[in-house]
Amino acid sequence: MNKLLTKAIQEIGVTETANPARIREYHLAVGKKYSPKVSWCSSFINWCAKECGLERSNSAVARTWMSVGKHVTQSDAQPGDVLVLMRGTSKWKGHVGIIIGETSGSWIVLGGNQRDAVRVALYSKARTLAVRRLE
Numbered sequence: 001m002n003k004l005l006t007k008a009i010q011e012i013g014v015t016e017t018a019n020p021a022r023i024r025e026y027h028l029a030v031g032k033k034y035s036p037k038v039s040w041c042s043s044f045i046n047w048c049a050k051e052c053g054l055e056r057s058n059s060a061v062a063r064t065w066m067s068v069g070k071h072v073t074q075s076d077a078q079p080g081d082v083l084v085l086m087r088g089t090s091k092w093k094g095h096v097g098i099i100i101g102e103t104s105g106s107w108i109v110l111g112g113n114q115r116d117a118v119r120v121a122l123y124s125k126a127r128t129l130a131v132r133r134l135e
Contacts, residue, residue: 001080002078002079002080003054003080004049004052004054004080004082004098004134005079005098005100005110007048007051007052008044008048008098008110008111008118009110011048011118012119012120013117013118014112014117014118015117015118016036016040016113016116016117017116020034020036023040023043025047026043026044026046026047027040027043027060028047029043029046029050029056030042030043030046030057030058030059031058032060038060039060039062039113040112040113041062041095041097041111041113041114042057042059042060042061042065042096043112044111044112044113044118045057045065045096045097045098045111046058046059046060048098049134054134055068055134055135056134061092061094062084062085062087062093062094062095062096063084063092063093063094063096065084065096065132066084066129066130066132068082068132068134069132069133069134069135070132070133070135071130071131071132072131072132072133074125074128074131076131077099077102077107078099078133079098079099079100079101080098080099080133081098081131081132081133082096082097082098082099082133082134083096083109083123083128083130083132084096084128084130084131084132085097085107085123085127085128085129086128086129094129095111095113095123096111097109097111097112097114097121097123098110099131100120102125103122105124105125105126106122106123106124106125107122107123107124108120108121108122109121109123
C-alpha cells in the first residue's frame with residue numbers, strides 16, 4: 001500500500017473538537033497557527049507527506065497541490081494519489097484529499113476537514129481539478 005495512504009489511514013477519527021492539538025500539528029506542517037475557522041485539508045495532506053518524506057505544497061491552500069508531484073490522468077489514478085477538487089465557483093477555493101477508490105461517478109477520498117474530521121467521503125468526479133502522484 002502507498003505510504004501516504006498508510007499514514008493518512010492511521011489518522012482516521014481525528015476531529016476538530018476531540019483532537020485540537022493534532023489539528024494544530026497539521027497546521028504547523030505549513031507554518032500556520034491553529035484556528036477553528038481555518039480549513040485544514042491541505043495542512044493534513046502536507047503533514048502526512050512530511051511524515052512520509054514526500055514532496056508537499058507547504059501551503060494551507062488546497063489548490064496549491066495542483067503543481068506538486070507528477071500529473072496523473074483520471075483514468076490512471078490509483079489509491080494513494082492526491083486529488084484536488086473544486087469547491088463552489090471560486091477560483092481559489094478547493095479541497096484536497098487522497099484517493100482510496102472510485103465508483104462510476106465518484107471518488108472515494110480520505111482526507112482531513114471532511115465534516116470536521118479525518119474520514120472517508122465521496123466526491124463527484126465532475127469536481128476534479130487535478131490528480132497528482134507524490135514522489
